[in-house]
Amino acid sequence: MSNSSSISPFLLLPLADTRQLQLLHFCLFLGISLAALLGNGLIISAGACGQHLHSPMFFFLLSLALTDLGSSCTTVPKAMHNSLWGTRHISYTACAAQVFLIVFFLGTEDFLLTIMCYDRYVSICKALHYRTLLGSRACAHMAAAAWASAFLTALLHTANTFSLPLCQCNALGQFFCEISHILRLSCSKSYLRELGLIAVSVCLVFGCFVFMLFSYVQISRAVLRIPSEQGRHKAFSMCLPHLAVLSLFLSTGFFAYLKPPSISSSSLDVALSVLYSVVPPALNPLIYSLRNQELRDALRKAFRRLLPCAFE
Template sequence: MGFFLLHLSLTDLGCICTTVPKAMHNSLWDIRTISYMGCAAQIFFFFFFITAEFSLLTIMCYDRYVAICKPLHYGTLLGSRACAHMAAAAWATGFLNALLHTANTFSLPLCQGNALGQFFCEIQHILKLSCSHSSIREIGLIGVSCCLAFGCFVFIVFSYVQIFRVVLRIPSEQGRHKAFSTCLPHLAVVSLFISTGLFTYLKPPSISSPSLDLALSVLYLVVPPTLNPLIYSLRNQEIKDALRKL
């Protein structure tokens, strides 16, 4: 889990560094521009880190499943080589997904200006500026990505159902508490990641407004990467003692 937490922290750092520094620069200098290549880079790295993060969260769920449901096979199923291969697969998935979306989005002609109603470059805002008949291919790619994300979500839910079934059979209360304590940080991070993204992209059009869209973008771009280290550090006894003193 520590190995995967290292990679998760890198994706969190990448998500923050992709959008926030440019937004802060524009705010401090009171400008609202970004270059064409800068916009493409933002979209590429945003999809790269977001996809890699969700892939890593899915792998970490598998790690918890093996540790609790198949503890005697843990060393075999999750050895150092297997962990390295799974982490590499997560990064490769993020790179491939980001490359496809970026290349396809920036091959579309922009027919309706170049003003985005957002503080960073986002695909759905660029699609609004393109010709309607040209964006069908990108919408299809987004649909494929959503199907893959839904498959990861189903895997996470199924794994946690199996985990909870095993944990509830543990006879000692101390054993159940220890097993739950290893899962709750990951479950909290997954819930925060999925809930903010779903609320941002699946909210009813009737409540949509530029200011609300901006606030929700900050919510799912900044809040999860910021809170993830805090959620996992709460398992550290020294940090718990320091919080009690505060």
């Protein structure tokens, strides 16, 4: 694909060869997308309606729910369309938009998880200064910084990737447009510029990981100094949902991009992509609601407002 034909559509990897498996993948993605929409939608409704949930932690959880909704709506609908109709095409413009939105939402999620880790650190290690360090203005600034940083990162990646001349076949080995697979189609040495930007992004993600690791080391030390067993259990319960979401997001993402080339395959790449881009938005609301009584009560009230007849 040359510059003159750069507006040609890309071909996405088919998730299955037979019609029965295509319909099975459609139903699977439909179930995941409905779970993500319902779970995150209820958290947004609970956060908007519950006055007692207007704390820094729930503010960031609300931001995370919005991010998860956007992430789920970026890749899943196109994959469902292709599975249902047996097509593989995605236009050049739609592919660029998909790359931008994927990097934007995944970057925002990483930054928000880092901020939420800081929230847990302050609430446990610096409890007396919690309201000072995490006031409403500080929370708004941190959330805005997360969204703005992710927007800038996505813009740079998208501009760099789609400014490259693509002269090989236009078939992508993935069910959505992913930067690494698009770079494989390039015949220009200028792809090193994008690889450099990816290296900077990896360093930024690794910096967030180091910060979160250091924070949880400090949290663990503070919790172990709590004299009562009930106090230690309550402190660990506050951190457990965040740790579960963090482990799911980072472990699958790191393995997807840092796995040895010797074990790389198209089926493994697709499975890992589903794990880090499709599954977390559906599981995050469940993980947080299972361990938080206040959120469960607010979700129950929001659900009663949505379906009053079911509770009569």
